[in-house]
Amino acid sequence: MKRLKIPFEIIVEITGRCRLVCEHCTSQRTPHVPLETVLGILDECASFGVKAIRITGGEPFLHPDIEKILNYAKDKKFMVLLNTAAENMSPSLLKNVVKNVDMLLVSLQGYSPRTNAAYTGSKSPYIDKLKNIFFLRSRLPSVVLATVITHDMTKSFAKFLPLVRKINPEAWTLLRPIDTMTDNIKRMDVAFYRALAVQIMKARQEKVNVFIANPIPMCITGDLRIGKQAFYGANLDDGHVRIVYSAEGYYKPSYFINTNLGNALKAAWAHPALKELDRTDYLPELCHQCPVLDTCRGGCRGMSLRAHGTPFSPDPLFDFASAQKALSKPYLNNPVR
Ligand code: SF4
Ligand code: SF4
Known part of the structure; x- marks a missing residue:
């Protein structure tokens, strides 16, 4: 697959x-990256021609220089994206975010104070988080909600919906947890994701823009038209179109693939490990006949790595019978999103 000359976004x-202490968190809890280092990365991204910068953490609002970083990113004319739990925001920080941020992604792990605290361990008042979300939703060009899928999501999905409708985000993105094959991950099998896809499709028909935003085999329901609406595909992950500057001080392909690509952006983007991750030749034969291979890329390399010890192996959710069924139906390459 052809790589972009310039990454679509740097995280x-x-x-x-x-x-917080979310169940599937991968943060190494490393200290704050010094301000000069962050500004140096932004300078390097600007000179390489990168258009979009996503500021994240950990929790980026804990960085003592967060306001200076957001000001600097905006001054450099980046499209500024920010990931946060939106807790404990001072009036000055709220104002700064409104001034500088183009797209805010807020994690939403509960539909009530109890469920939020149960997943995240948050000690902050849930009502304050909601107030921040509503305030920012009414002032920013784009607010997206992000919920890591839990093993009880097929039951809790409907409970999230009234709140999601009230917030009315640009999108409600569900995230497949990328983790070792724990019992909970094993419970989230093909049948689980099929059941979740049914609920996603129903909500989409009711005008809620909800989908699974990270990679998953798009044939899992046996119908690629559903796959194309309920699942975003793999393009934003696994180092295909964007990479991550890790708080540990080097570029890596994604949040979940920790290969050290060095600390210079141009060299990192040209790193052979990224070209390797673009390969699809090791995927099951059916993938090579699939009309959505370019979007799906056979699912998640991060999960393949955790399940089989190598990213160059089938996604543990790849299901031959579902793929065969999906590919036996006529499919019009007609992207919905
Ligand atoms: S909010 Fe993010 S960084 Fe914090 S514990 Fe949850 S997943 Fe980890
Ligand atoms: S056949 Fe392969 S490429 Fe096609 S949707 Fe399924 S996993 Fe993805």
Whole structure:
């Protein structure tokens, strides 16, 4: 697959610190990246021609220089994206975010104070988080909600919906947890994701823009038309179109593939490990006949790595019978999103 000359976006982890303790968190809790280092990365991205910068963590609001970083990113004329739990925001920080951020991605792990605290361990008032979300939703061009899927999501999905409708985000993105094959991950099998896809499709028909935003085999329901709406595909992950500057001080392909690509952007983007991750020749034969291979890329390399010890192996959710069924139906290459 042809690589972009310039990455679509650079994700900058400005800190590994966070107040929360989410179940599937991969943050190494590394200290804040010094301000000069962050600004140096932004300079390097600007001179390489990168248009979009995503500031993340850990929790980026814990960085003592977060406001300076957002000001600097905006001054450099980047499209500024920011990932946060939106807790404990001072009036000054709220104002700064409104001034500088183009797209805010807010994690939403509960539909009530109890469920939020149960997943994240948050000690902050849930109502304050919601107030921040509503305030920012009414002032920013784009607010997206992000919920890591839990093993009880097929039951809790409907409970999230009234709140999601009220917030009315640009999108509600569900994230497949990328983790070792724990019992909970094993419970989230093909049948689980099929059941979740049914609920996603129903909500989409009711005008809620919800989908699974990270890689998953798009044939899992046996119908690629559903796959194309309920699942975003793999393009944003696994180092295909964007990479991450890790709070540990080097570029890596994605949040979940920790290969050290060095600390210079141009060399990192040309690193042979990324070209390897673009390969598809090791995927099951059916993938090579698939009309959505370019979007799906056979699923998640991060999960293949955790399940089989190598990213160059089938996604553990790849299901031959579903793929065969999906590919036996006529498919019009007609992207919905
Ligand atoms: S908010 Fe993010 S960084 Fe913090 S614990 Fe949850 S997943 Fe980890
Ligand atoms: S056949 Fe392969 S490429 Fe096609 S949707 Fe399934 S996993 Fe993805």
